Amino acid sequence: xxxxxxxxxxxxxxxxxxxxxxxxxxxxxxxxxxxxxxxxxxxxxxxxxxxxxxxxxxxxxxxxxxxxxxxxxxxxxxxxxxxxxxxxxxxxxxxxxxxxxxxxxxxxxxxxxxxxxxxxxxxxxxxxxxxxxxxxxxxxxxxxxxxxxxxxxxxxxxxxxxxxxxxxxxxxxxxxxxxxxxxxxxxxxxxxxxxxxxxxxxxxxxxxxxxxxxxxxxxxxxxxxxxxxxxxxxxxxxxxxxxxxxxxxxxxxxxxxxxxxxxxxxxxxxxxxxxxxxxxxxxxxxxxxxxxxxxxxxxxxxxxxxxxxxxxxxxxxxxxxxxxxxxx
Amino acid sequence: xxxxxxxxxxxxxxxxxxxxxxxxxxxxxxxxxxxxxxxxxxxxxxxxxxxxxxxxxxxxxxxxxxxxxxxxxxxxxxxxxxxxxxxxxxxxxxxxxxxxxxxxxxxxxxxxxxxxxxxxxxxxxxxxxxxxxxxxxxxxxxxxxxxxxxxxxxxxxxxxxxxxxxxxxxxxxxxxxxxxxxxxxxxxxxxxxxxxxxxxxxxxxxxxxxxxxxxxxxxxxxxxxxxxxxxxxxxxxxxxxxxxxxxxxxxxxxxxxxxxxxxxxxxxxxxxxxxxxxxxxxxxxxxxxxxxxxxxxxxxxxxxxxxxxxxxxxxxxxxxxxxxxxxxxxxxxxxxxxxxxxxxxxxxxxxxxxxxxxxxxxxxxxxxxxxx
Numbered sequence: 001x002x003x004x005x006x007x008x009x010x011x012x013x014x015x016x017x018x019x020x021x022x023x024x025x026x027x028x029x030x031x032x033x034x035x036x037x038x039x040x041x042x043x044x045x046x047x048x049x050x051x052x053x054x055x056x057x058x059x060x061x062x063x064x065x066x067x068x069x070x071x072x073x074x075x076x077x078x079x080x081x082x083x084x085x086x087x088x089x090x091x092x093x094x095x096x097x098x099x100x101x102x103x104x105x106x107x108x109x110x111x112x113x114x115x116x117x118x119x120x121x122x123x124x125x126x127x128x129x130x131x132x133x134x135x136x137x138x139x140x141x142x143x144x145x146x147x148x149x150x151x152x153x154x155x156x157x158x159x160x161x162x163x164x165x166x167x168x169x170x171x172x173x174x175x176x177x178x179x180x181x182x183x184x185x186x187x188x189x190x191x192x193x194x195x196x197x198x199x200x201x202x203x204x205x206x207x208x209x210x211x212x213x214x215x216x217x218x219x220x221x222x223x224x225x226x227x228x229x230x231x232x233x234x235x236x237x238x239x240x241x242x243x244x245x246x247x248x249x250x251x252x253x254x255x256x257x258x259x260x261x262x263x264x265x266x267x268x269x270x271x272x273x274x275x276x277x278x279x280x281x282x283x284x285x286x287x288x289x290x291x292x293x294x295x296x297x298x299x300x301x302x303x304x305x306x307x308x309x310x311x312x313x314x315x316x317x318x319x320x321x322x323x324x325x326x327x328x
Numbered sequence: 329x330x331x332x333x334x335x336x337x338x339x340x341x342x343x344x345x346x347x348x349x350x351x352x353x354x355x356x357x358x359x360x361x362x363x364x365x366x367x368x369x370x371x372x373x374x375x376x377x378x379x380x381x382x383x384x385x386x387x388x389x390x391x392x393x394x395x396x397x398x399x400x401x402x403x404x405x406x407x408x409x410x411x412x413x414x415x416x417x418x419x420x421x422x423x424x425x426x427x428x429x430x431x432x433x434x435x436x437x438x439x440x441x442x443x444x445x446x447x448x449x450x451x452x453x454x455x456x457x458x459x460x461x462x463x464x465x466x467x468x469x470x471x472x473x474x475x476x477x478x479x480x481x482x483x484x485x486x487x488x489x490x491x492x493x494x495x496x497x498x499x500x501x502x503x504x505x506x507x508x509x510x511x512x513x514x515x516x517x518x519x520x521x522x523x524x525x526x527x528x529x530x531x532x533x534x535x536x537x538x539x540x541x542x543x544x545x546x547x548x549x550x551x552x553x554x555x556x557x558x559x560x561x562x563x564x565x566x567x568x569x570x571x572x573x574x575x576x577x578x579x580x581x582x583x584x585x586x587x588x589x590x591x592x593x594x595x596x597x598x599x600x601x602x603x604x605x606x607x608x609x610x611x612x613x614x615x616x617x618x619x620x621x622x623x624x625x626x627x628x629x630x631x632x633x634x635x636x637x638x639x640x641x642x643x644x645x646x647x648x649x650x651x652x653x654x655x656x657x658x659x660x661x662x663x664x665x666x667x668x669x670x671x672x673x674x675x676x677x678x679x680x681x682x683x684x685x686x687x688x689x690x691x692x693x694x695x696x697x698x699x700x
Contacts, residue, residue: 026480052480055476057515058511058514058515058518060511060514060515062469062507062508062511063469063472063508063511063512063514063515065469066466066468066469066470066472066473066508066511066512067469067470067472067473067476067515068473069469069470069473070419070469070470070471070472070473070474070475070476070477071473071474071476071477072473073452073453073458073470073473073474074473074474074477074478074481075477076477076480078473090507093463093466093508094466094469094508097463097466098461098463098466098470101447102459103672103673103674103675104447104672104673105447105448105449105459106448106449106450106451106452106459106672107446107448107449107450107671107672108671108672108675109450109451109452109453109454110451110452110453110459111675142673143673143674145674145678165676166675166676167674167675167676197678197679243678244678244679244680244681245680247680
């Protein structure tokens with residue numbers, strides 16, 4: 001049974017469903033209780049599930065993740081909210097050196113089924129530290145799984161799957177898409193959802209492939225629509241999972257189209273685009289008609305908000321890159 | 329009177345057994361203990377020291393890559409370790425070999441990470457003794473989270489001795505400067521969690537003296553966070569036992585966290601890679617030798633309890649057997665196979681990691697003579 005929901009409401013529904021399904025699931029973060037989180041993703045959950053399951057944490061990101069580790073050792077399944085992307089760094093050690101490694105350190109004898117939700121990306125006119133895209137740091141870390149949703153239906157299914165995962169998952173939420181609407185089957189069974197770590201071809205096309213994820217999927221689809229005016233038929237892939245990467249889906253597409261542009265908000269150097277380009281040239285070298293191009297943030301700090309629209313990849317910069325792959 | 333002119337009183341040091349082995353009473357911390365129980369503590373101390381010394385020797389012989397000795401800190405660790413109940417949970421640093429001993433973790437298990445055959449390798453929930461944590465202070469937050477779980481499980485303040493649970497977490501004078509430790513204090517205080525913070529102030533953070541970390545005695549920091557702090561003679565196993573028992577009891581009964589500063593001394597190097605002669609005076613070491621945690625128990629047992637030499641001989645023999653067993657078992661620890669590095673990275677291995685493993689297996693098999 002499908003309902004039309006915003007991504008924010010779909011995430012809220014996913015959290016509610018997991019709290020109901022598993023009494024070991026806890027939500028913790030700053031302002032997640034009465035306020036419902038600064039983006040209202042946890043709206044109403046403390047009222048319905050109590051203060052000991054939806055926990056307003058003291059202000060300390062390392063404390064949120066470090067205590068989640070202890071809860072996991074005790075058998076709990078914490079879902080942590082980091083308020084904004086740029087605030088995750090105080091918790092970096094706990095995520096990278098503890099959450100990611102304890103299962104391995106224990107030779108598999110203890111699990112870290114922790115979900116770390118991070119609203120990320122720009123485009124909302126915010127001050128510094130509220131618009132960043134730090135996904136590559138985490139995708140670089142063995143022991144973590146990293147995913148991001150681009151639409152309400154995926155938000156609902158992927159967050160449920162992440163919480164149900166026995167491995168730690170860093171779940172990036174494209175904050176500027178929180179208010180976008182879509183159909184969500186809120187009664188769908190977890191087992192029937194598409195596999196968490198599979199990419200999805202969201203628009204089939206013949207001439208060039210555009211890989212995007214999170215906030216850039218909408219933008220990539222807009223670019224594909226605009227490209228039809230130039231007579232170009234773009235295939236758009238929503239990567240969905242950043243670690244592991246569904247390389248096969250991307251390679252199959254490139255074998256068909258011969259051209260690839262990877263799009264993300266994060267700075268291009270050593271970003272997801274670099275990894276995807278490396279994999280594609282390894283596996284589809286003779287299918288490529290042109291070099292793989294990256295469209296992303298520049299290698300600068302995320303800029304002041306009055307200039308972010310120019311800094312962020314948009315339809316024109318994607319189309320410019322597509323043009324360049326054809327003029328090679 | 330000015331604010332900066334105010335001098336706090338000298339800290340009290342809780343002591344129940346003097347360095348000379350004389351049993352003294354403390355008005356707040358009476359300890360009912362039999363001479364047989366003190367003999368048992370002596371056995372713990374002596375065996376831990378023998379094990380620790382054997383590990384240092386194994387490092388010198390090239391059998392271990394590194395060893396972090398607990399020499400001099402045996403009483404601080406055994407006293408705390410023997411105050412734990414079965415259901416309590418301990419979160420150590422990487423030096424709590426004496427606590428591991430009290431939790432019945434096989435010493436050989438501890439050697440794995442120092443030999444380089446694993447990164448830890450034990451199950452924290454098997455003996456309620458967490459994995460060693462090398463990043464300073466990170467484990468204090470794990471203890472806080474575990475205590476949140478304990479509270480949520482209704483295992484605090486029920487009055488049932490086998491159910492009420494406390495969490496004991498260790499750190500040092502150096503780690504007390506870490507943000508995580510201070511966050512842990514804040515969380516534990518705000519939620520009144522059943523955590524005992526046990527700081528072994530061994531005076532040195534590698535080469536930095538404790539004065540580099542703090543202007544006040546470390547235990548006094550607790551008052552700013554809103555819970556009691558106390559300094560104990562960390563070389564007095566009876567004081568460590570008595571005060572830990574009280575703190576753990578209060579945690580189990582729902583009275584919240586405590587900070588214990590066990591005032592002790594790192595008699596050895598930071599690790600086998602360290603050279604303390606570069607930064608501290610030998611006179612300091614000599615002073616602390618007179619406060620040795622084991623000698624005072626021995627002196628008490630001989631002079632005040634009339635324990636015969638046969639007892640000490642039997643402990644010595646047991647220590648020698650332990651050392652032999654450890655030495656042999658350490659040498660028998662097998663190197664992990666190259667392909668094992670892919671195991672247990674995830675509960676559910678990813679396709680790409682499985683592929684990396686498979687490619688590497690093929691590569692290894694491609695060498696002449698491989699697989700024979």
